[in-house]
């Protein structure tokens with residue numbers, strides 16, 4: 001039995017984007033100002049108000065779901081990590097990738113732009129933040145956050161502890177070990193700025209374990225060459241993706257870089273592809289089926 005048969009739903013690696021001008025969100029809610037903000041701004045500290053005014057993904061999330069779709073192999077690992085949990089909160093749920101269709105999922109997502117990309121068969125997302133989850137202690141069986149913690153800025157520790165507070169069972173985090181991703185050709189040879197940013201924003205697996213307490217297992221998740229979730233880590237065998245604006249923009253690594261840095265990297269990769277120097281140095285990667293680009297699955301339980 002394959003993953004699709006087992007779970008009955010897998011969005012295929014074909015772009016499922018709404019027709020121009022239409023939303024695929026059930027409520028038809030338009031991206032834009034964050035509705036959660038209304039009536040709350042005044043008494044919050046400035047850092048929080050700034051985040052609420054402009055959730056990062058309201059600025060960089062447009063078109064995300066075109067190239068960032070669930071990979072069934074990674075989804076299978078996440079579902080196994082969730083164990084027998086029947087109720088799951090997905091924090092930083094975005095367009096809904098990796099939400100298990102066979103559980104009750106509460107989606108938490110601050111960005112309207114991301115929430116508007118959720119397919120209509122998924123639950124709508126609550127506008128809330130990891131650092132203030134609207135759930136009671138042990139209110140759900142499990143909590144998951146997929147490639148999200150590095151966007152929580154100064155609230156990472158609070159958000160991770162919140163996840164631990166609300167989950168009676170496992171906390172499952174898909175993340176990246178920046179020491180490993182920084183060694184990939186793209187970061188090492190062309191874009192040290194992203195390696196430096198990643199070292200600042202990704203908590204190490206050890207740090208996550210310390211915040212979570214209890215027992216933590218850290219699994220290496222090799223990134224398949226043919227994955228349809230085009231994270232920056234997936235570029236390991238696909239230098240051509242650097243030349244593809246939509247692919248670049250759906251990775252926060254590129255989206256957070258200054259325009260001149262992106263232009264420099266695109267020009268250098270184009271030049272090296274045309275000259276054959278990229279393939280001379282790294283062509284062997286094209287023949288691998290998978291590669292450790294730094295992706296890690298952190299699975300925490302209370303005992």
Ligand SMILES: C[S@@+](CC[C@H](N)C(=O)[O-])C[C@H]1O[C@@H](n2cnc3c(N)ncnc32)[C@H](O)[C@@H]1O
Nearest residue numbers: 057092093094097111114129130146148151152
């Ligand atoms: C790279 S996207 C991942 C989305 C989705 N989990 C996926 O795997 O496709 C990161 C998500 O984290 C969300 N996010 C950013 N800051 C957050 C916060 N403080 N609390 C919860 N989610 C946050 C963003 O809005 C964005 O949707």
